[in-house]
Amino acid sequence: MKQILVTGGTGYIGSHTAVELQNAGFEVIIVDxxxxxxLEVLDGIEKxxxxxxxxxxxxxxxxxxxxxxxxxxxNIEAIIHFAASKAVGESVEKPLLYYRNNLVSxxxxxxxxxxxxxxxxxxxxxxxxxxxxxxxxxxxxTPRKDAESPYGNTxxxxxxxxxxxxxxxxxxxxxxxxxxxxxxxxxxxxxxxLPLGVPANLVPFITQTAAGLRGELKVFGNDYDTxxxxxxxxxxxxxxxxxxxxxxxxxxxxxxxxxxYEIFNLGTGQGVSVLEMVHAFQMxxxxxxxxxxxxxxxxxxxxxxxxxxLANEELGWKAETGLEETLLSAWNWEKRVRGME
Ligand code: NAD
Ligand code: WQD
Numbered sequence: 503m504k505q506i507l508v509t510g511g512t513g514y515i516g517s518h519t520a521v522e523l524q525n526a527g528f529e530v531i532i533v534d535x536x537x538x539x540x541l542e543v544l545d546g547i548e549k550x551x552x553x554x555x556x557x558x559x560x561x562x563x564x565x566x567x568x569x570x571x572x573x574x575x576x577n578i579e580a581i582i583h584f585a586a587s588k589a590v591g592e593s594v595e596k597p598l599l600y601y602r603n604n605l606v607s608x609x610x611x612x613x614x615x616x617x618x619x620x621x622x623x624x625x626x627x628x629x630x631x632x633x634x635x636x637x638x639x640x641x642x643x644t645p646r647k648d649a650e651s652p653y654g655n656t657x658x659x660x661x662x663x664x665x666x667x668x669x670x671x672x673x674x675x676x677x678x679x680x681x682x683x684x685x686x687x688x689x690x691x692x693x694x695x696l697p698l699g700v701p702a703n704l705v706p707f708i709t710q711t712a713a714g715l716r717g718e719l720k721v722f723g724n725d726y727d728t729x730x731x732x733x734x735x736x737x738x739x740x741x742x743x744x745x746x747x748x749x750x751x752x753x754x755x756x757x758x759x760x761x762x763y764e765i766f767n768l769g770t771g772q773g774v775s776v777l778e779m780v781h782a783f784q785m786x787x788x789x790x791x792x793x794x795x796x797x798x799x800x801x802x803x804x805x806x807x808x809x810x811x812l813a814n815e816e817l818g819w820k821a822e823t824g825l826e827e828t829l830l831s832a833w834n835w836e837k838r839v840r841g842m843e
Contacts, residue, residue: 503529505577506751507620509562509611510584511555512539514695515626515684518744519582521551521693526748530555531575533562534585538698546693562607572618580622580751581611586656590630590801591702593653604656605663612667615674622754624747625664627678629736629769629806630654638773639809642680642765650801661765668763675762677750682736682769682808684743686828687835691843694835695740704779705737705829709836712789719791721776723798726805732776732795734805736769739823739831743768746819753817769808770821779829786826787833 506523510516511532517539520530524547532544532555541557548554560567562585572578586604587593593600608625615623631654632640633647649655664676685705687694700716701707711719724731746768753759774782780791813819823831837843 503527504579504755505529505531505575507531507533507575507578507581508584509533509581509607510586512536512541512543513584515681515740515743516582516584517543517547517693518688518740519584519747520547520555521688522741522744522748523751524551524553524555528748528751531578532557533560533571535559535561538587539696543693549692550688550690562610563603565610565613568610568614569617572614572620576618578620579755580624581615581620582624582747582751583608583611584626586626588653589702590651590653593651597652600652600656605659608660608663612663612674616671619673621673621675622751623664623674623676624750624754625660625676625678627661627680627765628654628657629680629682629767629808631658631661631680632806634803635806638805639771639807640767641809642767642812665763672762675754675759677754677759678763678765679746679750680765680767681743682738682767682806684740685737686739686741686823686831688741689831691831691834691838694832694839696839704776705832708779708783708791709832711793712783712787712791712833713836713840713842715840717792719780719793720796721780721793722796722802724795728775728805730775730777733802734773734775734807736772736807737774737779737825737828738769738821739828742821742823746813746817749817749819766813766817767808767810768813769810771808771810773805773807774825782825783829783833786830789833
């Protein structure tokens with residue numbers, strides 16, 4: 503069985519990807535320092551897939567620990583690197599924490615790839631690298647803009663670190679996946695997104711409001727140049743997203759990639775407004791959502807959605823799950839976490 507290192511594998515996207523990798527016959531080894539996730543996630547992965555992945559708890563910033571890991575596991579065929587700090591607002595307050603965690607982790611992994619002969623890496627990038635694009639939808643060739651936060655900048659710089667390292671070392675191949683807005687949970691409701699504290703992201707805020715943990719959803723802005731004045735994003739189902747990682751890993755392992763370094767947008771190709779999200783949630787769940795329109799949130803862009811042609815044609819991957827089904831999965835997960843079932 504081919505071994506895949508999944509860093510950040512007890513996190514939101516990593517846990518769903520661990521399930522899909524195991525379903526596809528890969529052996530998963532998770533590394534996570536549990537800074538933003540918990541060990542119980544392994545139970546969820548095991549219940550869904552029937553397999554408990556190997557787990558090593560350490561901080562990828564510590565170079566000696568990363569080295570010792572690769573010495574212990576000499577047969578790893580590919581790395582999927584999810585581990586990172588991801589709170590945009592916190593990154594503005596604590597830029598050094600973000601630069602150290604997100605940049606040093608990747609550098610440590612790449613150095614070990616060279617030392618231990620691990621050829622393949624898939625990196626979690628983000629549509630944040632596009633900022634507010636001049637033209638929509640965005641293709642992979644749409645120019646990147648200056649990042650609006652230290653977090654966003656770590657994605658941009660990490661893409662460059664990966665590209666430059668691969669250019670200098672053809673033994674390494676890599677794929678950067680630029681996620682749009684990942685949402686939803688596994689249909690089993692056994693794993694999902696579990697933000698600490700008050701959620702900054704829209705869907706966890708919606709489900710927590712519906713569950714009664716928050717009084718009302720604040721819709722940030724209704725004066726954007728969009729269908730109904732609220733901001734527009736491309737919300738991608740997390741299981742669909744996870745499946746793209748299995749395809750990316752197979753592409754690298756079986757040498758189907760054309761270039762040493764490749765980039766793919768992962769989204770649905772559809773822009774959806776915040777108010778459309780609210781209505782879709784109400785339709786999907788029959789739960790009425792208390793919401794109020796307030797001022798725009800600082801740092802938000804107006805609208806973005808993906809051109810997914812490259813991922814559709816080159817990877818043979820397409821977002822499949824409908825928005826209401828996705829929002830229902832998020833609600834079922836919230837209800838399970840809150841003991842409402
Ligand atoms: P998450 O916080 O749920 O998962 C990340 C995991 O990495 C956590 O379990 C955390 O404990 C772990 N981690 C962080 N730093 C670590 C370190 N130094 N050593 C070991 N483990 C560490 O986040 P997620 O939403 O699953 O995101 C996964 C990746 O996708 C991140 O790189 C994120 O930046 C990227 N991404 C996320 C989104 C999104 O909206 N969720 C969008 C675009 C890109
Ligand atoms: C979506 C929309 C909000 C909360 C962030 C990161 C980005 C990427 C994905 C990692 C926006 C609106 C939200 C609320 C609201 N992450 N909203 N009320 O800002 O598109 O992207 O996560 O790479 O880098 O910046 O996602 O879920 O925060 O917001 O009206 O309580 O919902 O204004 O229009 P965003 P989000």
